[in-house]
Amino acid sequence: MKPPVPVPYQAATHTDTGENRHYLRTGMPTRYSKMVEDDLRSSIGSKHPLVVAGFSGLGYADPAHLDRQFREILNQKIKKHGRHNLIVVAGATDEGIGRVYDLAREEGIATRGIVSSEAQRWGTKISPSCQHVIYVKRPEDDWNVTSPEGDSYMVRAALGGSFLAFGGGEVAVTEATEALNKGIRTELFPEFEPDPKKVEARRAKEKAKALEKGTDYKDFNATPLRDFVQQRSRGRLKSTPAVDWLTGC
Numbered sequence: 001m002k003p004p005v006p007v008p009y010q011a012a013t014h015t016d017t018g019e020n021r022h023y024l025r026t027g028m029p030t031r032y033s034k035m036v037e038d039d040l041r042s043s044i045g046s047k048h049p050l051v052v053a054g055f056s057g058l059g060y061a062d063p064a065h066l067d068r069q070f071r072e073i074l075n076q077k078i079k080k081h082g083r084h085n086l087i088v089v090a091g092a093t094d095e096g097i098g099r100v101y102d103l104a105r106e107e108g109i110a111t112r113g114i115v116s117s118e119a120q121r122w123g124t125k126i127s128p129s130c131q132h133v134i135y136v137k138r139p140e141d142d143w144n145v146t147s148p149e150g151d152s153y154m155v156r157a158a159l160g161g162s163f164l165a166f167g168g169g170e171v172a173v174t175e176a177t178e179a180l181n182k183g184i185r186t187e188l189f190p191e192f193e194p195d196p197k198k199v200e201a202r203r204a205k206e207k208a209k210a211l212e213k214g215t216d217y218k219d220f221n222a223t224p225l226r227d228f229v230q231q232r233s234r235g236r237l238k239s240t241p242a243v244d245w246l247t248g249c
Contacts, residue, residue, distance in 0.1 A: 033148050039134050040157055043112045047087040049161035050077060051154055051179075053172040054097030058194035058202065058222065063099060066166055066192060070100050073164065073187075074107055083108050089157045091115050091145075092134075094127040096194075097166060101129035114153050116143045144171055151178070158184050167192030168225040176228065190226035 050073075060066050077086055088104040090097055092113025101111050113130040116138040126133055136145040136153060145153045155163065155178045163179035164187045165172045179186045199222045210217040221227065 036134060036136060036147075036153065037156070040114070040153060043132055043134070044087055044089070044157060046085075047110065048077070048081045048085055049157050049159075050074075050086060050088050051158035051161065051163045052088060052090040052097060052100050052166070053154065053164070053175055054166040054168045054192065055194045056091060056093055056096040056098070058169075058198045059096045060099075060167070061193040061195055066097075066099060067103060069166065069189065070103050074103065074109070077162075078107065078109075086110070087112060089114065089154070090130075091154075092126050092130050093119060094125040097168075098127045098130075101127040105129040112157075114145050114157065116145055118143055144174070155179050155182060155184065161185070162187060165189065165225055167194065167223065169222075170224050173224045173228045176225065188225065188229050190223070190229040194222050 052070075054060075054066075074086075086104075087110040088100055089112045090100055092098070092115035094101075101113075104111050111127075111129060111131045113126065113133040115124075115126075115133060115135060117135050118124070118138060118141065119126070120135055121140070134153070138144060147153060147156075152175050154175050158179055159182070162185045163176065165176050166189045168176075176186055176188060202222075203219065206220060207217045
């Protein structure tokens with residue numbers, strides 16, 4: 001069975017049990033970008049955003065370490081801004097970094113999600129603790145959430161707040177680079193590892209796909225964010241001294 005074709009724009013408001021309460025749809029591409037940005041602005045409002053990136057489908061080798069690290073950051077931000085003045089924004093899905101939604105809601109902090117329309121196409125589970133989801137229309141197999149101009153909606157959501165990445169793949173690296181270039185406080189934690197069993201499953205899947213196509217298998221990098229931080233720390237990438245960023249190194 002082929003996956004359903006998603007509408008160009010859809011926003012869904014959820015209760016904490018994940019029940020859909022409200023939908024907005026439009027098939028007019030000229031209005032699409034403005035609707036996404038309007039939804040993004042109204043969702044965040046005057047709250048201080050904590051935009052979080054990391055491993056999704058690959059999960060985490062040590063989820064408890066992620067929980068401890070994120071709780072520590074939440075406690076720091078609550079002391080500084082107040083829990084009702086914070087909002088946690090991530091990729092909406094339940095796996096991997098989606099754990100931050102449960103932790104945020106435990107503290108009474110509002111949550112939002114921005115995710116590629118691929119999540120709809122494949123029926124990817126959305127975190128029940130993500131209160132509102134913005135789906136961004138993307139081509140097949142494209143999990144970036146970018147505007148027609150190529151800017152990340154995740155990074156736009158972080159304006160006036162912080163961008164945090166707890167490990168992560170190529171999308172996390174792209175978003176972290178953009179956040180740094182835009183002067184957003186960026187905190188990177190490259191010590192986090194993906195779940196090794198899921199990494200091996202991904203490799204097996206990629207090998208099977210290459211064999212089916214009759215092409216050479218090229219191993220994928222499971223920790224691109226770590227490589228990015230190491231390169232930046234060695235000075236091979238231009239630094240941005242005005243921006244606070246934590247390497248965990």
